[in-house]
Amino acid sequence: MSKRKVRLAVIGTGGMANVHASKFAEISACQVVAAVDIDATRVGEFCRKHTILSAFASVDGLLAGADFDAVTIVTPDASHAPLAIRCLKAGKHVLCEKPLAANYPDARRMVAAARKAGVINMVNFSYRDWPCIQAVATLIRRGGLGEIRHVEASYLQAWLASKIWGDWRTTPAWLWRLSSRHGSLGVLGDVGVHIVDFATYPAGPISSVHCRLKTFPKAPDDRVGEYILDANDSAVLDVEFRNGAIGTIQTTRWAGGHANRLFLKIYGTKGSVEIDSDRTTTGYRLCAGKDLDLGKWKEVEARAVPNNYQRFVKSILTGVQDQPDFARGAEVQKILDVCFKSDAAHKPLAV
Numbered sequence: 001m002s003k004r005k006v007r008l009a010v011i012g013t014g015g016m017a018n019v020h021a022s023k024f025a026e027i028s029a030c031q032v033v034a035a036v037d038i039d040a041t042r043v044g045e046f047c048r049k050h051t052i053l054s055a056f057a058s059v060d061g062l063l064a065g066a067d068f069d070a071v072t073i074v075t076p077d078a079s080h081a082p083l084a085i086r087c088l089k090a091g092k093h094v095l096c097e098k099p100l101a102a103n104y105p106d107a108r109r110m111v112a113a114a115r116k117a118g119v120i121n122m123v124n125f126s127y128r129d130w131p132c133i134q135a136v137a138t139l140i141r142r143g144g145l146g147e148i149r150h151v152e153a154s155y156l157q158a159w160l161a162s163k164i165w166g167d168w169r170t171t172p173a174w175l176w177r178l179s180s181r182h183g184s185l186g187v188l189g190d191v192g193v194h195i196v197d198f199a200t201y202p203a204g205p206i207s208s209v210h211c212r213l214k215t216f217p218k219a220p221d222d223r224v225g226e227y228i229l230d231a232n233d234s235a236v237l238d239v240e241f242r243n244g245a246i247g248t249i250q251t252t253r254w255a256g257g258h259a260n261r262l263f264l265k266i267y268g269t270k271g272s273v274e275i276d277s278d279r280t281t282t283g284y285r286l287c288a289g290k291d292l293d294l295g296k297w298k299e300v301e302a303r304a305v306p307n308n309y310q311r312f313v314k315s316i317l318t319g320v321q322d323q324p325d326f327a328r329g330a331e332v333q334k335i336l337d338v339c340f341k342s343d344a345a346h347k348p349l350a351v
């Protein structure tokens, strides 16, 4: 592997960008050299906090004024596709936040642009960083659960029912997530995208989905200032997998008591697994082999795995594309598009 450092620019310097800057700073083969935000005050403060030398007000400014290899895109969802395609056309490697795009056609355009540029591309399905999900995916791939029959998956958040992460009514980072005009696909696009990846990565691809989306009244006239609160708050997906299994995937922002819980149970002909992030993310529970007839569960510790930031930098240095890539992001985006159509049509639809 080359000894040179990957020079990286952070695009968007809000809440999640702090995680990106800190994680990339831990990687000795990477240096964050620039940051961009349309909010000049925010980008200035961000650069001071993370000791980043150059601040820019636009991606065009960044491309014209900085010497760098790669970008990480941490802006609101609707801007991912145009910003990523702009950077790909300039030959930059791109890590992009989830959801990859606002819809499947845009996601496919991103995949095509990345292929044409021949650069490393990844989508930040951040729960791939958990040892438990990688271990469960490997176990299933090796046949440890037999044939998959049933899947139960949920991603629960509490910030609409509580002030566990502050008051959403006065926080722009929560308000844009409630407004389709601000590019949000609701809870389905925000964290449903994670649980769809989390369930289908080990259990396999989905062949059809019957989705129900719901937006609850939560402010006078369903608006707060410029934000029209029309994006979905709760989603229930009744799914069939290509391997014949069936299951449910659900997500909501109304789950008081669960700040950020991912839960996954997969049942096969030879055993069952459970991941519950409220308990642990470094291991999982298994009921298989002799324990199956006794209905006994045991705790299994999983091996540590590299995070997406490390995978991205390593991919750039080695030239070997790792997962999850844009094509995977687009696959998940396709499921989200079908969910919206299924909800509108009140019937199951093929993916």
Ligand SMILES: NC(=O)c1ccc[n+]([C@@H]2O[C@H](COP(=O)([O-])OP(=O)(O)OC[C@H]3O[C@@H](n4cnc5c(N)ncnc54)[C@H](O)[C@@H]3O)[C@@H](O)[C@H]2O)c1
Pocket (backbone or CB within 6 Å): 011, 012, 013, 014, 015, 016, 017, 036, 037, 038, 039, 042, 058, 059, 074, 075, 076, 077, 079, 097, 098, 099, 124, 125, 126, 172, 173, 190
């Ligand atoms: N992977 C995860 O677990 C995870 C967690 C949180 C957020 N996210 C994702 O990260 C992204 C950002 O979320 P956030 O919570 O940090 O939002 P945020 O609102 O806190 O920050 C977004 C920032 O982007 C800036 N911005 C907007 N348009 C821009 C543009 N065209 N060019 C440059 N800057 C621009 C805004 O001014 C703001 O500072 C979203 O896509 C979200 O889904 C992912």
